[in-house]
Amino acid sequence: MMKVCFVGLGSIASRHIKNLYSLYGAKIEIDVIRSGKGNVQDYDIEKRISHVYKENEAIPYGYDVVFITNPTKLHYTALERMHSHGRHFFIEKPVFEAGEEDISKLKLRNDSTYYVACPLRYTNVIQYLKQRVDFSQVYSIRCISSSYLPEWRPGTDYRNSYSAKRILGGGVAIDLIHEWDYIRYLIGDPKKVCCLMGKKSDLEIDSNDVAVYIAEYPDKMVELHLDYFGRIPVRKLELYSRDDVVTADLLEQKIIYGRTGRRIDLPEDRDSYQKKELIHFFAIVNGELANDSSIVDGCRTLMIAKGALK
Secondary structure (H helix, E strand, C coil), X not given: CEEEEEECCCHHHHHHHHHHHHHHHHHEEEEEEECXXXXXXXXXXXXXXXXXXXXXXXXXCCEEEEEECCCHHHHHHHHHHHCCCEEEEEECCCCCCCCCCCHHHHCCCCCCCXXXXXXXXXXXXXXXXXXHCCHHHEEEEEEEEEEEHHHXXXXXXXXXXXXXXXXXXXXXXXXXXXXXXXXXXXHCCCCEEEEEEECXXXXXXXXXXXXXXEEECCCCEEEEEEECEEEEEEEEEEEEECCCEEEEECCCCEEEECCCCCEEECCCCHHHHHHHHHHHHHHHHCCCCCCCCCHHHHHHHHHHHCCCCC
C-alpha cells in the first residue's frame, strides 16, 4: 500500500486524487491536510480520502509521496514542514513564489524525488513536436496563450481567485508558466529575454493581465504573448522553419503544415495527459527515469517567466 498525503484540496488536488485512483486503485491510501474548516464537498473525492487533518493538527510520518497543492505562496513552507513526513514530493506549478528562495535551507535528500508539475509537456501536441520536429531547422517561434479569466472557473467569482490577487501569487506570467516550461522542454534555455508585463484591461484584479516576451537563442528567436483578457481562447505555437510554417494548436489538438495543408489530429481529454504525468512521476520515484523537472528546473522556469533571467 502506497501512502500519499495532499497539502491543500483545491481543484487540481481533486483531479490528481481521481486520477491516482483511476491508475492505482486500492494500492494507494490518501490523506489530506486542509486549511479550511469545512468538510470535503465532492463525494467522489471524499470517499477516496482516508483522513483529513487540519493544519494545526499533528501530521503522521512515513508518507511515500507528498503532493504540495496549496497556494503558490505557501509551497516553500509546506515543503519545509512536510519534508520529514514524506520521502518523495510532487509540487504543483509554479514551484515557489519568487524562484530565488534558498533551496539549501530545505536540506533536500539525494535519495528523494522533488518533482515540479508540468502537465502540458505530456499533451499529444507537445509530444509530437518533441519527437517529430528538428528544431535546428526552426528559425523563429511565435507562441500565444490568450483567454478570458472570468470564464476560467465556472460558478466562481474570478475577482476572488488567486489569479486575481498579486498577494497570492496571481498574475498571467506565473499562472501561464506552462508556456515557458514547454518552450524550455522543446528547445532549452534562451540566452536573453526581454519582457514587458502589466495590468492593461478593465478586469477587476490587481495582478498583471498581460505579459509579452522576446527571447533570443543562438540560432532562433521566440515571441511569447500571455493574457487574461482574450475573449476567444487561443493556445498555440507557430514554428517558422527553412521549409515550412508548422502550427501546433493545443486547444484544437492538431498540427497543421502550412505549405501542404496537411493536418494531424491529436485528440485527448485533460485527464489523459495529467495521468501521463503521474505515470512519469512514479517512474522517476521508482528509479526508472531521471528527474527532468526538478526544483532547480522549476525555479529556472519561474525566473524566466518573471523576466528575471540570470
